[in-house]
Amino acid sequence: MYDPKNEIRKSETRPFNSYTYAGRWVTDEVSKNKFPEKSMDSRAAYQLIHDEMNLDGNPALNLASFVTTWMExxxxxxxxxxxxxxxxxxxxxxxxxxxxxxxxxxxxxxxxxxxxxxxxxxxxxxxxxxxxxxxxxxxxxxxxxxxxxxxxxxxxxxxxxxxxxxxxxxxxxxxxxxxxxxxxxxxxxxxxxxxxxxxxxxxxxxxxxxxxxxxxxxxxxxxxxxxxxxxxxxxxxxxxxxxxxxxxxxxxxxxxxxxxxxxxxxxxxxxxxxxxxxxxxxxxxxxxxxxxxxxxxxxxxxxxxxxxxxxxxxxxxxxxxxxxxxxxxFLRLGRAGYTKIITNIMKIAELMEKTLVETGKFDILTDGGEKYLPVAALMLKDSSRYDVFDISQELRRYGWIVPAYTMPPNAEKIAVLRVVVREDFSMDMAENFIENMKQIIEELEKRPKKPEIEQNGAHGVC
Ligand SMILES: Cc1ncc(COP(=O)(O)O)c(C=O)c1O
The missing domain is CATH 3.40.640.10 (Type I PLP-dependent aspartate aminotransferase-like (Major domain))
Known part of the structure; x- marks a missing residue:
């Protein structure tokens, strides 16, 4: 028989709303650096960690990494x-x-x-x-x-x-x-x-x-x-x-x-x-x-x-x-499948690089040289208003993670924006990315010129 007193007793020993969103259960501070003294409800532990992971970037939009982000x-x-x-x-x-x-x-x-x-x-x-x-x-x-x-x-x-x-x-x-x-x-x-x-x-x-x-x-x-x-x-x-x-x-x-x-x-x-x-x-x-x-x-x-x-x-x-x-x-794709996927991503990288160069703002790092990875590596023609680091920063607004870096010694005065194309980056996504890039460039072009001291030269230079 239903007895409301039992319910009250239960809620004294169990968290009052652990049945819904596990996060509500955690009214105590969660231990971050000290080893936790008490145990925790499994759903709550899961939910806490799951939620914290939302602070990470989205792997599918991580164009910095060569490492696989999608499998069947x-x-x-x-x-x-x-x-x-x-x-x-x-x-x-x-x-x-x-x-x-x-x-x-x-x-x-x-x-x-x-x-x-x-x-x-x-x-x-x-x-x-x-x-x-x-x-x-x-x-x-x-x-x-x-x-x-x-x-x-x-x-x-x-x-x-x-x-x-x-x-x-x-x-x-x-x-x-x-x-x-x-x-x-x-x-x-x-x-x-x-x-x-x-x-x-x-x-x-x-x-x-x-x-x-x-x-x-x-x-x-x-x-x-x-x-x-x-x-x-x-x-x-x-x-x-x-x-x-x-x-x-x-x-x-x-x-x-x-x-x-x-x-x-x-x-x-x-x-x-x-x-x-x-x-x-x-x-x-x-x-x-x-x-x-x-x-x-x-x-x-x-x-x-x-x-x-x-x-x-x-x-x-x-x-x-x-x-x-x-x-x-290996079994699923065989040589035929891998060849299709790899040639496809190489093509997407090439097309994307070409389209970005057509904006008139970029040069290709390896202009004239053969490339053996599906990457677009670009230098800015003019860094007087903004540089590749600014573009990288702005792309984050859309969720894109694209690294900008300087080349190793003795080429460190060259700064590059590099996009890696992986299997889960379709042509459709590439088009979205290009649109976002164009929008960002249009906005950055409105910036005033940086003071001389902040411009480290001209071509593709950070
Ligand atoms: C050319 C090259 N060698 C070695 C490594 C290190 O590989 P891993 O991260 O698998 O240890 C990388 C990683 O990006 C790489 O690009």
Whole structure:
């Protein structure tokens, strides 16, 4: 029987309105930095966090990132089904390992080595560290065997690299020989590399699709130079290709581009599956040309999870879900599907760049140069009233997240606005974006000229 006194008693022990919007339940201050003393209703905890996440940007409008923001429902279902599987438990989840190994073979095939070996990583940073560590070990073993000094390894790369390359050099005690960029030259070539190479060079780093411009280092010339060096002087220096962003783009949109194991000195590569492999964050891959590139003393043989397994990684535990999601995409899309998607986004990026240039306000950063990423990278012709940072700021009004940045040394006086096109950025969205851009430019054009001191010059300069 209904007894109103019971209801009152209930409301003394339970929050009075926890049945509706969970947020109303939380009248107490929510602990932010101190470990919470009390428990909380699950709905309330969910709602609180869900609400706080509304303060983040909208991933679909995040045109700063190369990382996947949309996957098909079936892929998401597989991800949910495998969220509770730790990839490292290979004895317990042997089939996940089987699928992982298939992926490595498929990627070996994609990048033209039938003997390739590799491992999934958390992202390209881990993959690059593992590849470069292997090269450092191989170089050291050779020096030791020859009775030579092995205390001063160096690595050569351009200023167009991602910061994880510098991290590697710093963390693993390798001298960085960085080739600075120049205004109008945002990649490296053989002539840049040659003066820096010596017998202590563990590897030359090259970028397949730089974050800054979407261009590629001159792999072919660098490879030819290193092959010649090997033949003439016996110095066998490996190339590592950083295909974090451009690996899958090149494989499908530029299959003729020699940027992988078809080049003799390319001994290792990294690819971010969570970029144009089209899976969500949490997966990269390091691939070696063949097993001889991985020094045996870097591989751990572990038996405490049951069975025996070889492990070459920096992280131990990692999610299985992106590995399965990647397998889903490979099966679902195949070469035909990936080619369609990648060529489509390249076309959208090109069209968008062209349309923005037609406003008369922008120049293309890589004018005349080929681009291997679906990006529009633009410089302002005239920064006397507003600059690319102002445009980036104003775009936020519409929800668009577009980065403006200065180029690395010695090209830092060039400031760029860069838009990345991903699969979920349709032509329709591109049109909306262009409309918003035009509106912003029209408004910014009304601004008075900045005082001389705030204008750092003319062309595309911040
Ligand atoms: C060229 C390049 N290399 C490496 C990385 C690092 O990749 P991750 O974020 O997967 O560690 C990035 C990230 O954007 C990149 O663009």
């Amino acid at each position: 429902d079936e892929a998401q279902k597989l991800i949910m089904e495998s969220l509770n599987k730790n990839y490292i438990d290979t004895d317990e989840y042997p089939q996940t390992q089987v699928i992982h190994d298939r992926l490595m073979k498929m990627m070996g095939d994609l990048f033209h080595s039938t003997d390739a070996v590799g491992t999934a990583t958390i992202g390209s940073s881990e993959a690059i560290m593992l590849a470069l560590l292997a090269h450092k070990w191989t170089w050291r073993a050779k020096r030791k065997a020859a009775g030579k000094d092995f205390s001063q390894p160096n690595i050569i790369f351009g200023g167009d690299v991602h910061s994880c390359w510098e991290k590697f050099a710093l963390y693993f005690d390798v001298e960085m020989r960085v080739i600075p960029l120049e205004v109008g030259k945002y990649i490296i070539n053989a002539d840049d590399v040659a003066p820096l190479v010596d017998e202590n060079t563990i590897a030359v780093g090259t970028i397949l699709g730089t974050t800054f411009s979407g261009q590629c280092d001159d792999f072919i010339a660098i490879n030819d130079y290193l092959v010649k060096l090997k033949t003439e002087k016996g110095l066998d220096i490996p190339i590592h290709v950083d295909g974090a962003s451009g690996g899958f783009v090149a494989a499908f949109a530029f299959p003729e581009l020699l940027c992988d194991f078809r080049l003799e000195q390319v001994k290792s590569m990294n690819i971010s599956n969570h970029k144009f492999g089209l899976v969500y964050p949490g997966m990269g891959t390091v691939l070696f040309r063949d097993a001889t590139q991985v020094p045996e003393d870097l591989v751990f043989h572990i038996n405490y999870l049951g069975g025996s397994m070889a492990n070459y990684s920096l992280n131990f535990s990692k999610p299985s879900s992106m590995i399965l999601a990647q397998y889903y995409n």
